Amino acid sequence: MSDKKTILAVLTAVFAVTLAGCGKDDSEQARKQQIGFLMTLDHPYWQNMRLGAEDEAEKLGVEVTILNAKEDPVLQIEQINDMIAKRVDVACLVPMKKEPLVRGVQMLNRAKIPVIIVNREIGEGCEYICYTGTDTYAGAVVSARILAEAMGGKGQIIEFHQHLGTGPEVARSQALRDVLEDYPDIEPVARIPHNGERDIVKTEMQTLLQRYPDLAGIYAHGDNFAIAAAQVCQKAGRADIKAVGMGGSKEMIEAIKQGLVTGTSYQQPEEEGRSAIRLAVKYLAGEKLEKTYPINCPAITADNAHQFKGQF
Numbered sequence: 001m002s003d004k005k006t007i008l009a010v011l012t013a014v015f016a017v018t019l020a021g022c023g024k025d026d027s028e029q030a031r032k033q034q035i036g037f038l039m040t041l042d043h044p045y046w047q048n049m050r051l052g053a054e055d056e057a058e059k060l061g062v063e064v065t066i067l068n069a070k071e072d073p074v075l076q077i078e079q080i081n082d083m084i085a086k087r088v089d090v091a092c093l094v095p096m097k098k099e100p101l102v103r104g105v106q107m108l109n110r111a112k113i114p115v116i117i118v119n120r121e122i123g124e125g126c127e128y129i130c131y132t133g134t135d136t137y138a139g140a141v142v143s144a145r146i147l148a149e150a151m152g153g154k155g156q157i158i159e160f161h162q163h164l165g166t167g168p169e170v171a172r173s174q175a176l177r178d179v180l181e182d183y184p185d186i187e188p189v190a191r192i193p194h195n196g197e198r199d200i201v202k203t204e205m206q207t208l209l210q211r212y213p214d215l216a217g218i219y220a221h222g223d224n225f226a227i228a229a230a231q232v233c234q235k236a237g238r239a240d241i242k243a244v245g246m247g248g249s250k251e252m253i254e255a256i257k258q259g260l261v262t263g264t265s266y267q268q269p270e271e272e273g274r275s276a277i278r279l280a281v282k283y284l285a286g287e288k289l290e291k292t293y294p295i296n297c298p299a300i301t302a303d304n305a306h307q308f309k310g311q312f
Helices: 002-030 044-060 073-086 101-110 136-150 167-180 198-210 223-235 249-258 268-285
Strands: 036-038 063-068 090-093 113-116 132-135 154-163 184-191 215-219 240-243 263-265 292-297 299-301
Touching: 036 044, 036 268, 044 063, 044 249, 044 268, 063 073, 063 113, 063 292, 073 101, 090 101, 090 268, 101 113, 113 268, 132 136, 132 263, 132 268, 136 167, 136 215, 136 240, 136 263, 136 299, 154 167, 154 223, 167 184, 198 215, 198 223, 215 223, 215 249, 223 240, 249 263, 249 299, 268 292
Parallel strands: 036 063, 036 090, 090 113, 113 132, 132 292, 154 184, 154 215, 215 240
Antiparallel strands: 263 299
């Protein structure tokens, strides 16, 4: 009788250990891979990137945590610390500024969390797996060339630019300068920060029309700002002034069809978000990745606007 009790006790203990082990394995298997997505959400463009990332994460069975740095590099550094504490498997990063975020990526490097850079460039001195996104500079070159050709290669232009020092501001302004080397008869006469507000563009545009009566072109960092400037020109009877933006929004495509603006370069924020998540999952699966995964940014003008549907 004693032997039977002993055997039963042993079997019970073994069964309990087996159940505990199974529970642990099930828990580990149930844990989804964690991807941190550090970006900004202060414009419909970024909202579309967020939607693309979230949808792709759901399709691929991973969990994505998206944090909004609000174009603040200091806040983004803090959020990187949060992702390190969370021990995410991969961090997808849209750097708020090229140089200041090098330190943030270095922090992720030390924590041995792989990094994928999205949409904007990062400075030197840090390690990342790969970059994916629209080539901001190349897209801006597309817009600058549309403007220069529409102007017939001559005349005065103004530039409405983004927050100084951000990756897109630097790249887009440089693209304009580089393109204008091929058009010596085009003269930039003013650079105005739009600070992400259409009302600023409209107010400034009214003043600029008076100051530069021979103005021929507008180069705006963003579709909505090109539209705002063009609306002021149209109201002032200066529909002859050519205006280009960047992005390829639904509103912009319609404005191009109507003849209000001249053109834009088509960016694909939803695809940028999806691409980042896909690459993160491939990396975690052990796949060897290339260093760069560019997303095309074609020109949109009145000739082909009917072929495009804006994402935001």
